[in-house]
Amino acid sequence: MPHKKITRDHLLTLVIIILTIAIGAVTFFLLPAATDEARQLHYRPLPFPRWRTQQNRPLALPTPSTIAVWMTFDYLNKIFNLPPDYLKTSLNITDARYPFLTVNGLAREQKQNATGTLKMVEQAISNHLNGK
Amino acid sequence: MDQLLAPLFSFLLLYKYVALFIIIFVGNIIFLIPSNIFILMAGVFSGTAYFNFYWSLLIIVIGNSAGDYLIYTLTKKNSAWLGCRLRNKKAPYFQRLENFMKSAAGRTIIISRVTGAFSIIVNFLAGISKISWWKFLFYDVVGNFLVTLILMYIGFVVGGTWEQASDTVNTVGSIVGVLMLAFFVYKAVANNKK
Numbered sequence: 001m002p003h004k005k006i007t008r009d010h011l012l013t014l015v016i017i018i019l020t021i022a023i024g025a026v027t028f029f030l031l032p033a034a035t036d037e038a039r040q041l042h043y044r045p046l047p048f049p050r051w052r053t054q055q056n057r058p059l060a061l062p063t064p065s066t067i068a069v070w071m072t073f074d075y076l077n078k079i080f081n082l083p084p085d086y087l088k089t090s091l092n093i094t095d096a097r098y099p100f101l102t103v104n105g106l107a108r109e110q111k112q113n114a115t116g117t118l119k120m121v122e123q124a125i126s127n128h129l130n131g132k
Numbered sequence: 133m134d135q136l137l138a139p140l141f142s143f144l145l146l147y148k149y150v151a152l153f154i155i156i157f158v159g160n161i162i163f164l165i166p167s168n169i170f171i172l173m174a175g176v177f178s179g180t181a182y183f184n185f186y187w188s189l190l191i192i193v194i195g196n197s198a199g200d201y202l203i204y205t206l207t208k209k210n211s212a213w214l215g216c217r218l219r220n221k222k223a224p225y226f227q228r229l230e231n232f233m234k235s236a237a238g239r240t241i242i243i244s245r246v247t248g249a250f251s252i253i254v255n256f257l258a259g260i261s262k263i264s265w266w267k268f269l270f271y272d273v274v275g276n277f278l279v280t281l282i283l284m285y286i287g288f289v290v291g292g293t294w295e296q297a298s299d300t301v302n303t304v305g306s307i308v309g310v311l312m313l314a315f316f317v318y319k320a321v322a323n324n325k326k
Contacts, residue, residue, distance in 0.1 A: 012238055016274055070138040072145045079180045102142045 064122040064129070069107070069114045074099035080125050090124045137169065144173065149187060153195045160199025163252065167196070168305055169298045171280055175287020176294045185288065189280055196245075196276040197269070200255050204268055207259025225321070232319045233261040238271045243312065245275035250309030253316075 067076060073087050077099055088098050095101050095109050107117035144151045152174060159167030171192055177183040233240060237258060244254035258268050283301060290297040 016238070016242065016271075019278070068138070068141075070141040070145070072142065075145050075177075075180075075182055078182050100146055102145075104138070104142070 064125040067103070067118065067122060067125070069104040069118050070102055072100055072102050073106075076121070076125065080129065082125070082128055086128060087121065087124055090127075091120060137166075140165070140170070141173065144170065145177075145182075148183065149191050152183075152188060153191050156192050156195030157199045160196055160252070161202060166302065168279075168283060168301050171283040172287040172294060172298050172301055175284035175289075176291060177287075178284065179288040179291050185284065189277075189284060192280045192284070193273065193276045196280065197273050200251065200272050200276070201269065203252060203255040204259040204263075204272075207256050208262060209259075211260045211262055228319060229257065229316060230261045232316075233257045233263065237261075237263045237267060240312075241268065241271040242275035242278070243308065245272070245279045247305050247309035247312060250305075250312060253313070 064080075073093075076082065076087065077084055084099065087093065091106070093101070093106060095106065097105070101109075103118055103121055104114050106121075107114040110117065140155060144155065152170070155165060155170050156167050159165035159170065174183055174188040174192060175185075178185040178188055240254055241258060244251040286297055286301070287294055
């Protein structure tokens with residue numbers, strides 16, 4: 001009975017399959033099963049302890065200074081854990097698309113400069129985070 | 133970069149997974165959209181629980197593979213015409229590349245997935261070289277899965293500092309892409325001298 005020769009391509013395919021299954025399994029089992037605190041903060045804990053901060057959050061937390069004009073208010077509400085209508089009230093937003101409205105969209109709607117609007121949003125978020 | 137991609141980032145936040153699929157799919161067909169950055173962003177959004185990590189991973193792999201498969205299918209269907217035109221013009225060089233692609237399809241397809249936009253060239257070569265459907269699909273899905281997982285994970289970890297990470301991802305992708313192109317040229321020319 002003729003034996004099929006095992007070529008380098010066969011071995012490579014086998015290595016790739018094993019690697020894929022291993023990485024898939026590690027991802028599936030170690031990636032976030034969020035803790036209660038993380039769920040409450042809308043953050044998922046990082047998979048490996050050495051990558052966690054003491055607060056169990058990603059290394060680079062979003063801060064008001066990292067927000068951008070392309071972000072939607074829905075996203076901002078989520079990442080800063082803001083009450084749904086907080087920004088709507090504090091920035092006097094009347095656009096019906098809120099919270100599915102970008103900072104840029106708000107600037108256009110209010111006929112203002114995008115940078116100026118961004119500063120206002122940053123300030124409003126900072127005020128909330130500082131408990132003002 | 134951020135300024136140019138800003139409307140697409142907004143699109144992604146507004147329409148979530150539908151936008152993710154469209155951006156990744158289109159990005160794999162045309163050079164202009166750096167799909168690796170959007171994979172990284174999906175990881176960033178997963179880190180803030182705005183996107184689901186596993187759904188994003190699945191959608192990106194499907195979008196990527198669908199885009200790759202479209203290019204591959206189109207070139208394979210027209211390989212007789214395309215191959216004839218190319219062989220007539222650059223006969224020995226093209227023939228060498230075609231032979232190389234046939235002998236090292238798996239490795240080439242998997243490595244090329246790291247390069248983002250450059251992978252279109254490999255999809256094109258795979259189609260013209262008439263690599264089998266299943267072989268292409270297998271290596272393409274595996275390559276896309278591994279690269280997507282790594283990029284999403286980086287995005288997941290770096291969170292708010294994604295811009296620096298995207299520069300690194302772009303640089304690595306470009307270096308691998310250029311090395312790959314140089315290797316193709318070397319293969320075509322070096323074999324030709326034998």
